[in-house]
Amino acid sequence: MLSRFHRNNGRFAVILSLIFAGGVLPRPASGQERRPNNPFAKQFGGGDPQEFFKKFFGAETDEDRAAVEKMKVSTREERRIGQSAVDAYLAGMKRRAKVTDRGKDVEYLRKLVTTLRPMMKNAGRYRSIRVFLVESDEPDARSFPGGTLIFFRGMLDLAENEAALAGVVGHELSHLDHQHQLYDAKRMKLAQRTFTGGNGFSPEAFFRDGMMLAKSFSRPFRPEEESEADADGVRWVYKVGYDPREMAKLFLRMAERSREARGAPAFFRTHPYHADRYATAMDLYNELQKKTPKKELYVGRENLRERIPKSEKTF
Ligand SMILES: [Zn+2]
Numbered sequence: 001m002l003s004r005f006h007r008n009n010g011r012f013a014v015i016l017s018l019i020f021a022g023g024v025l026p027r028p029a030s031g032q033e034r035r036p037n038n039p040f041a042k043q044f045g046g047g048d049p050q051e052f053f054k055k056f057f058g059a060e061t062d063e064d065r066a067a068v069e070k071m072k073v074s075t076r077e078e079r080r081i082g083q084s085a086v087d088a089y090l091a092g093m094k095r096r097a098k099v100t101d102r103g104k105d106v107e108y109l110r111k112l113v114t115t116l117r118p119m120m121k122n123a124g125r126y127r128s129i130r131v132f133l134v135e136s137d138e139p140d141a142r143s144f145p146g147g148t149l150i151f152f153r154g155m156l157d158l159a160e161n162e163a164a165l166a167g168v169v170g171h172e173l174s175h176l177d178h179q180h181q182l183y184d185a186k187r188m189k190l191a192q193r194t195f196t197g198g199n200g201f202s203p204e205a206f207f208r209d210g211m212m213l214a215k216s217f218s219r220p221f222r223p224e225e226e227s228e229a230d231a232d233g234v235r236w237v238y239k240v241g242y243d244p245r246e247m248a249k250l251f252l253r254m255a256e257r258s259r260e261a262r263g264a265p266a267f268f269r270t271h272p273y274h275a276d277r278y279a280t281a282m283d284l285y286n287e288l289q290k291k292t293p294k295k296e297l298y299v300g301r302e303n304l305r306e307r308i309p310k311s312e313k314t315f
Contacts, residue, residue: 071186073179075125081185082146089144090132098135099150106133108307109151112162112169115311119170119236120177129173139254143172145181158253159246162300162310166240167233167247174232180225230277234284241310243297244288248281 073081093099100106110131117123126147133151134140139158142150149172159165175181221229234244255274288294302315 068183068186068190071189073182073185073189077185078179078182079146081182082144082148085181086130086144086146086148086150089142089150093134093150096136099132100135101130101132103133104307105151105153105156106131108309109133109149109169111309111311112166113149113173115240115309116166116170116173116236119232119239120173122177126173126176139257141168141172143175143181145176145179145185147176149173156304158257159250159304160253160301161246162303163237163242163244163246163298164250165304166237166242167244167250170233170236171229171247174229174236175221175225177232178225178228180221180229226277227280230281231284234281235288238285238288238294238297241294241296241298243299244281244285246299248278248285251275251277251281 090099110129113129113131117126117129120126128147130148131151132148133153136152137154137157138152139154140152141155144150149169151168155168156165159168179186230247233247237247238244251274255278298310298314300310300315303310303313306315
């Protein structure tokens with residue numbers, strides 16, 4: 001990335017100064033999709049951060065990635081970016097479905113989060129995690145920077161038992177733990193540091209723009225990110241005593257489902273394919289059994305049905 005930075009130095013300085021001056025990026029779109037009406041957005045990817053980075057820096061190399069991943073986003077910056085993203089996402093969602101942060105389902109999910117959160121490497125950074133429930137049949141779940149998880153009721157139905165649902169919770173917490181969604185913000189920070197000596201450009205201001213933000217957060221995770229989150233989900237539920245094979249089976253159920261229905265929710269989107277995710281999860285389960293054998297692993301059908309976590313009652 002660095003060599004290309006230099007080649008494009010002049011051009012980039014112009015863009016940054018446009019951003020500094022404000023008014024170039026459209027104001028937050030209050031959840032509404034808006035077309036870019038400024039030369040900056042038109043020239044660089046039509047408001048899509050991925051296109052912007054690609055057009056400007058070219059294809060990304062492993063070396064580029066390593067440099068980006070070293071960038072730090074402060075807790076405060078992360079919260080701000082996350083808050084904007086959650087606001088935009090929920091504003092859009094509320095037009096289609098009921099969204100709530102209270103009730104029996106939310107309380108139940110919160111308790112599962114409490115069980116799994118200590119497994120995170122950065123648990124201290126995410127001391128309180130907000131949970132929302134979308135009243136929708138879609139089996140989906142998402143996480144947002146700063147520590148917000150959004151579950152769709154359909155996921156509670158498809159999970160069939162607490163072990164599988166705990167795996168989904170672990171998967172989402174893993175995305176947070178590895179800061180998978182802060183990648184674009186880190187790229188902007190690196191670009192800023194390289195060009196301006198750091199005088200005032202804030203990545204969160206950049207990402208506050210409604211459309212940039214929506215596109216940044218609708219980007220599917222990279223296959224490596226999904227695999228990493230799946231692996232954490234399996235390891236973490238195993239550690240706290242659930243049977244990770246239930247999470248694996250959930251991927252199979254999803255494979256069956258998506259053969260019937262068109263499109264897939266974000267949680268199950270694109271690569272790796274469901275069948276691969278199933279096989280990888282089962283392999284990891286076998287590995288864990290070899291290393292630290294556990295005879296009794298918990299499934300918890302009744303727990304999910306009653307919305308009472310195993311931390312409170314075993315059936
Ligand atoms: Zn994921």
